[in-house]
Amino acid sequence: MRKRQTDFVGPGTIRLLPRVLKRYCPKRVFLVAGSTSYRASGAETFVGQALSSTNTVLHIARTPLPTIEAISEAMTLFLEEHCDMVVAVGGGKTMDIGKSVSALASQTRGASDYVVANRPMAPRSIPIIAIPTTAGSGSESTHFAVIYVKGKKYSLTHKSLLPDGAIVDPNLMRSLPAHITATSGMDALCQAIESYWSIHATRQSRWYAARALRLAADNLATAVLSPSPESRIAMARAAHFAGEAINITRTTACHAISYPLTSRFGIPHGHAVAVTMPSMFLFNSAVTASDVIHPRGPTFVRRQLRSLARALGAESPEGAARTIEALMQSIGLSTSLSAFGISRQDLNDIVQTGMTPERAGNNPRALTASSLYRILEKLL
Ligand SMILES: [Fe+2]
Structure with a gap:
């Protein structure tokens, strides 16, 4: 199993994000965030500050479920904008979208080849940090992501799906x-x-x-x-x-x-x-x-x-x-x-x-x- 480099768990740990980002020296960060939780959780302030000197593309995950269409849309933006790192801030759905984008961006084929046809994936080359704003899915700790295709649930599974780091700050869950x-x-x-x-x-x-x-x-x-x-x-x-x-x-x-x-x-x-x-x-x-x-x-x-x-x-x-x-x-x-x-x-x-x-x-x-x-x- 790929070993995560960094896990910070505890109140106030979101303040460590700049230090974590420094390790990866990203040129352009793809920030996937939950539609309401990003602002309501207070993450917007801290993540915005941490990324203030880094080129960032914000993608709001608006669909209620992590559908293959939502992932393909996010991946298209990631590639068009030439991003080189993912930061996913939100609940399980948002983290699963971010994890999928970071893993699928390193592949040569479209998402459904890996999700539905279960083709073997190449290792991920795009770093990802996961920041949950709910206390539930634990997606920041897992090497799989849930993806719905035509209402049916699939799992994208690969050791690369495990994020490089997680920041689990309960202060971001205060407004839940x-x-x-x-x-x-x-x-x-x-x-x-x-x-x-x-x-x-x-x-x-x-x-x-x-x-x-x-x-x-x-x-x-x-x-x-x-x-x-x-x-x-x-x-x-x-x-x-x-x-x-x-x-x-x-x-x-x-x-x-x-x-x-x-x-x-x-x-x-x-x-x-x-x-x-x-x-x-x-x-x-x-x-x-x-x-x-x-x-x-x-x-x-x-x-x-x-x-x-x-x-x-x-x-x-x-x-x-x-x-x-x-x-x-x-x-x-x-x-x-x-x-x-x-x-x-x-x-x-x-x-x-x-x-x-x-x-x-x-x-x-x-x-x-x-x-x-x-x-x-x-x-x-
Ligand atoms: Fe679950």
Whole structure:
């Protein structure tokens, strides 16, 4: 895995951006920024100052999702303007666009050859620094980017997708609206859980995931309902650690199912992931020798689930599921699919789109189309 050169995590670290940029001596920086978060987060002031003596091309990412069209548009501008570095400031979507541009700009073919046709990519030569303004996706820590093509979710995956550096400054998250704090925070919490039970989990990934989960479980409600500097700092760290964890393991079933919920029904990513988490917690806890995928067997998986339950302050997987539901309700997130206009007629389509082997295959218990259908049916 390509090792990042720089990670700065903590309040005030955005002030270190000029020092970070100096390492790359860029002639023309391509600055990708979120449409509202850039100004609202205060990043505009600090990033603007840091780049005041550097030629900069500002590109505002306006689409709600990181679509291939949005990435192609950004890449065209990057190439036309002869930029030689990317700085991505925003949430997961904005960072994924910036990461994709930096990686795809070094390739000889168009974006869809690598995203859809999965052609092998050459290593990236364009440096990129990622600066999150939400505490959720952890995209600044991962070597993949989500890209939607005609409503279907793809992953651009290469070691080059991992940014050269990240600046995670919770001060940039102070102005986050409560609803975005809630949905992005649930993304971090679920990424930690999914990473922990993933069949690819390692000792190191579990360390990151456990740390992220405790931070998120202890601080998310406060960060949403009465945000304090401490809770913002904790959630920024939780998201970053969860990103480090999934960078090793990838995500599992809840993320697989989330993509059609987001692209077809507009459910924000973190909410779309969280809505199936209580059910998936119970589903995985019922793993048996005949349906286990995890190479260490069902007893190990059940032990992992008990550890996760304890980290959530619960005694059992059933208690953990109730705790997650209660947390979602307390921060204003619906726990039912019908709240989004989803009905029984939609379920087959969601199941077919969500059952990607890439993510569902990482789940510790085999997930069949009929078991997924039953899970979704109970959430109506
Ligand atoms: Fe996620």
